[in-house]
Amino acid sequence: MTDIHEYLAEFDDIPGTRVYTAARARQGYHLNQFAMSLMKEENRKRFHADEKAYLDEWPITDEQKQAVLDRDYNRLLDLGGNIYFLSKVFSSDGLSFVQAVSTMTGMSVEDYQAMMMAGGRPAPGNRSIKDKN
Incomplete structure (x- = not known):
């Protein structure tokens, strides 16, 4: 276990x-x-x-x-x-939820909205911090 x-x-x-x-x-x-x-x-x-x-x-x-x-x-x-x-x-x-959360990503509201409308962060490169080393 x-x-x-x-x-x-x-x-x-x-x-x-x-x-x-x-x-x-x-x-x-x-x-x-x-x-x-x-x-x-x-x-x-x-x-x-x-x-x-x-x-x-x-x-x-x-x-x-x-x-x-x-x-x-x-x-x-x-x-x-x-x-x-x-x-x-x-x-x-x-602030709206989208406005606030975009500040957490370092992206503009427009870029954040576009990313989310396109399905969010791409999985490759975003699954493990260890794998980036």
Whole structure:
């Protein structure tokens, strides 16, 4: 039988993908609760009035706070954020899902949309980080 930690570690070998594991869920619990708080208009107003002060009300790490302030969505995923919860952050900034996710790829919105309409990332070269070495 394969060790569960070895099995889960294999997910980290998928380029550009962060699999939302139980460990990430635990790490990002409060970060995701913060993001969900933005579903309420009064919380969005408080957040945008003073983002740092609002973030300081949550038991999240300084690294998570900085990633929110930087709107570094890839880093937020690394720190336990769930993309569906984080969508509340970029929606509160007036960004669509496509606009926000395109920033995570380093592509323009138009290029990202074209790639997705063409079927997404091509499989060759995108299956394993190890295989790129």
